[in-house]
Amino acid sequence: MKRAYKMEIKPTLAQKIKIHQTIGISRFIYNFYLAHNKEIYQKEKSFVSGMDFSKWLNNEYIPNNQDKKWIKEVSSKATKQAIMNGEKAFKKFFKGETGFPKFKKKKNKDVKAYFPKNNKTDWTIERHRVKIPTIGWMRLKEYGYIPTNSIIKSGTVSQKADRYFVSILVEEDIKSNDKLYSCGIGIDLGIKDTAICSNGIKFKNINKTSKVKKIERKLKRQQRKLSRKYESFKIRNKNNKEGATRQNIQKQVVKVQKIHQRLYNIRNDYNNKIVSELVKIKPVFITIEDLAISNMIKNKHLSKAIQKQKLYDLRNKLISKSHQNNIEIRQVSRWYPSSKLCNKCGSVKKDLKLSDRVYNCKCGYSFDRDANASYNLRDAKEYKII
Template identity: 60%
Template sequence: MKKSIRAYKTEIYPTESQKVKIHKTIGVCRFIYNFYISENEKSYKEEKGFISGYDFSKWINNNYVPNNPDMAWIKEMSSKAVKQSIMNCERAYKRFFKGESRYPRFKKKKKQNVKAYFPKNNKSDLTVERHRIKIPTLGWTRLKEKAFIPVGATVKSCTVSQKSNRYFISVLVEEQEHQKLEDFNEGIAIDLGLKEFAVMSNGERKKNINKTSKIKKLEKKLKREQRKLSRKFEALKIRKKKGGESATRNNIVKQTIVVQKLHMRLANIRTNYINHIVDDILKRKPSFVAVEDLNVRGMMKNRHLAKAVANQKFYEFRTKLTYKAIVSGIEVRIVDRWYPSSKTCSECGFIKKDLKLKDRTFICECGAKIDRDLNAAYNLAKTDKYKIAKLK
C-alpha cells in the first residue's frame, strides 16, 4: 500500500526554558527572513540581480557572521531552522516572480507568521508518545491533545509557532494512504456568497456564521479591547514626558495579549465552521464537487465588502475542500470565474445580462422563477467550463 505525508497541528505546553529557546529561534528566523529581503532590495538597486537562497546562506555563514562578532547570536540557534527561513523567503520571491502572490513583506514582531523549523537529526528525535513529543534541541514537550498525533508514527519534521501567548506544533507524518470512497452519489455544486456562506445544488444552504449573535458579540468586545489598547499607547506618550513608562508598558503587553486572544477565538470559530461544512459535504459521497474560481483579491478591493469577504475565508474553504476531496477520490471541478452562473437560466440557458446584485430572485422569459443563488448552483453543476483540481 502506498504511503503519503499528512500534517498534524496541535497545541503544546513547553516549560519556561523551552519557551525561551522557541522565542530565540523564532526571533532569529524573523531577522534572517527580513535581512534576506533587505539584501535583495539593496542588490536590485545596485543592479546586481537576485540573490538566491543558497548564495545568501553561504554568505551569511562564511562572510557576514565571522566578520561581525556582534552577530554571533545567529549561530547559537539551529542552522537548519535559519536555512529553512531563507528557503521560505526564496519561495515567496519565486511565487511573486510567477505572478502568484504579492511581493514578500517584512515580518513584524507583533504581527508575525514566523515558525521555528526543527528537522529530524537523530533516530530518537521527534519520537511521539501519547502525551508528549521529543522535539530536537527542546527535548520532551507535553501535548495538549493526548494521542492526537499517532503514537509511534514516523515523523519527518516539525515546526513550532506562537500565537497569542500559546504554542503550537505542526508535524509531517508518513502514514498509509486512506482508502478511497466508493459508491458515489450525485455530484454537488457550491455557490459561495456573503448573504449565505454557501448554497448547494441539492437545495441545502449554509448560513453566514458572521451574522450570528455570538460572532457579533465577540466583534463588539474586540472593538472595546482594541480601543483600550489604543488609549494605553496614548497614555504612554504622556508618561514618557514625565519619566515614568515601565508600568504603562507592562499594561500594554497585557492588553495586547487580550486583543490577540479575541482575534484567535474569532478565527478558530470560523475555521471550525468551515471544517464542519467540508466534512458534511464529503459525508454525502458526491461523485464530484464543483466550486467557482472566485476573484477574492478583486472582491477585497471594494472597501464596503472587504471585511465581509475576508471573514468568510473562501480561500481556506476551497483549500481544505480540495485536499480532503481528492484524498477521498472525489473529483473537484474549478469552474471558470468568467462563467455567468448567476445570469444564466438553469432551465433554458438564456443569459440575463441586466441582472443586478439586488435582484435576489431570477425571473426568466421562459417562465422560470428561482432563487438567484440556487440557480447559480444548478448552473455550476451542469457546466463543462471547468478544470480538474490537483494536489500541489
C-alpha cells in the same frame, strides 16, 4: 501519503525561552536576507540566492562581526530554513504571484521555528507527548490525535496569542471509502450564505450569528483600550508623567491577540464542518467556481465581509478533502454566468443585479438566486478537473 497535523503544546519555562530564541533569530535572518537583497539590487541590479547568502553569512559576515555570534546559538538548519523562506517569497514576487516581500514584525507572531530531524530519536511521537529536536520532550494538550506509529518528516513550532503550537508533516496511509453514493453536486459560495448546494443543503454565514457579533464587539472595545494606552504612553514620555507602561501595553496586546485567535478558530472550525458534511454525502463530483478572491476584496463595500468568510481557505480544504476521498472536483471559469443563467430554458439575464435575491425568468421560472446558480454549476458542460 503526506498529511499535516497541528496541535497545541505545553512547554516549560526553559522550553519557552528556547522557542522564543529560535523564532527571534529566524525572524532576524529572514529580514536581514530581504534587506541585503534589496541593497544588492540597488547597487548591482542582481539577486542573491538563498544558498549564496547562507555561505556568505556563515563564512564571512558572522566571523568578521563578533557581536553577531548569537546567531549560532540556534540550529543552523533553522536559520537556513528562514533564508529559504525568504528566497521563496522573492521567487513568487518575480513570477508576479505576490507583491514585494515584507519584513516580519515581532508583534504579528508570523514566524515559525523550524526544527530538523537530525537523528532517529528526534520527532518521536507518543500518546501524550512529542520529542522536538534540541528542545526535548514536550506535552501535548490533545492526546491520541496523531497515530504513534507515524513517520514524522519535519516540524515547526509557532506562537500565537501566548499559546504554542507544533505543526508536523507525517507519512501515513490514508484509507478512504471509494464507494460513491450520490450524484454530483454544484456549490455556490457567497456572502449572504457561505455555501449553497444543488441538493438543497445550505450553510449559513456564521459571521451573522449573535455569538460572533458579540466577540467582534468585545474586540472593538479592547482595541480602543489598546489605542488609548498607546496615546497615554506617548504623553507620558513627552511630559514625564505617570501613565500606561510598556508592560501594560503588552498585556493589552495579548488580550487583543487572544480575541483574534478565537474568531479565527470559530471560522476555521465552521469551514472544517462544512467540508466534512459535503464529503460525507460522497458525491460523484463537486463543481465550484474559479473565484478571483483578490479582485473581490478590492470592492470596499464587500471586502471586510469576504475576508471574514474565508472563502479561499474553504475552497482549498474542499479540494484537499475531496482528493483524499476520490471525489472529482470540477472548476468552471470565473466568467461562467452561473447566477444570470436560467436553469430551465438556458437564457441569460444580463440585467441581474446583486440586490435581486430571486431569479425571475421570462419563461416563468422563478427561484432563489443562489440555488439557481448551484443548479447551473452542477449541470455545467465546460469545466476543468483540478
